[in-house]
Amino acid sequence: MKVLLFGGSGMVGQGVLRECLLDPDVTAVLSVGRSRTGRTDAKLKELVLPELTELGTVEDRLHGFDAAFFCLGVSMLGRTEAEYRRVTYDLTLRVGHTLARLNPGLTFVYISGAGTDSSEKGPRMWARVKGATENALLRLPFKAAYMFRPGAIQPLHGIHSKTVAYRVTYALTRPFLPLLIRLVPDRITTTEKVGRAMLRVAREGAPQRLLETREINQLATPSGRGSP
Numbered sequence: 542m543k544v545l546l547f548g549g550s551g552m553v554g555q556g557v558l559r560e561c562l563l564d565p566d567v568t569a570v571l572s573v574g575r576s577r578t579g580r581t582d583a584k585l586k587e588l589v590l591p592e593l594t595e596l597g598t599v600e601d602r603l604h605g606f607d608a609a610f611f612c613l614g615v616s617m618l619g620r621t622e623a624e625y626r627r628v629t630y631d632l633t634l635r636v637g638h639t640l641a642r643l644n645p646g647l648t649f650v651y652i653s654g655a656g657t658d659s660s661e662k663g664p665r666m667w668a669r670v671k672g673a674t675e676n677a678l679l680r681l682p683f684k685a686a687y688m689f690r691p692g693a694i695q696p697l698h699g700i701h702s703k704t705v706a707y708r709v710t711y712a713l714t715r716p717f718l719p720l721l722i723r724l725v726p727d728r729i730t731t732t733e734k735v736g737r738a739m740l741r742v743a744r745e746g747a748p749q750r751l752l753e754t755r756e757i758n759q760l761a762t763p764s765g766r767g768s769p
Contacts, residue, residue, distance in 0.1 A: 548613035549578040555700045556732025608743035617667040641681045655692035695731045727755040734761035
């Protein structure tokens with residue numbers, strides 16, 4: 542399986558990249574983003590673009606992939622709805638349209654978030670924009686598309702968020718995570734489980750297109766992954 546990864550230097554993307562490189566079913570990974578991932582592996586190639594709107598200049602490198610994992614995203618903090626939408630909706634759909642045209646057999650997996658508003662009419666700005674993004678992606682002519690809606694994500698294996706506020710939050714809650722996982726196991730996942738679940742839906746598909754934390758954790762079971 543050949544994988545395109547968008548946002549491989551971010552917290553979720555780092556976790557997904559790790560699982561791709563560990564999975565024997567994955568033969569090649571092309572990481573596309575504004576910065577390098579910092580990883581070195583025989584399977585991995587990187588395409589660094591200061592502006593992802595420039596995909597048209599590198600379309601020759603985006604053919605022949607089986608799956609695309611879109612882990613790019615920005616915080617809504619300090620952004621207007623128009624600013625948040627430009628990155629969350631406009632950029633994502635520009636990438637989606639390009640990949641659907643170049644790879645008709647592609648499975649596209651998008652990292653959304655718990656609480657996303659599919660009606661696009663709710664009071665929370667970020668949830669409306671994410672809902673509009675999901676709905677538009679599901680209308681594109683991919684082989685299949687899945688919207689991952691994780692709640693809290695625990696970074697593992699030395700992975701950390703680029704966002705200072707998130708790093709502080711993770712540091713403060715780390716001592717309580719074992720208890721929280723026992724109390725609300727369907728609200729918390731990990732970077733490792735997200736990566737494994739993405740690989741599983743790329744290989745096998747899933748009954749539903751919108752996958753909440755419970756389904757992500759179920760898909761990440763060892764039976765869904767190749768032997769190490």
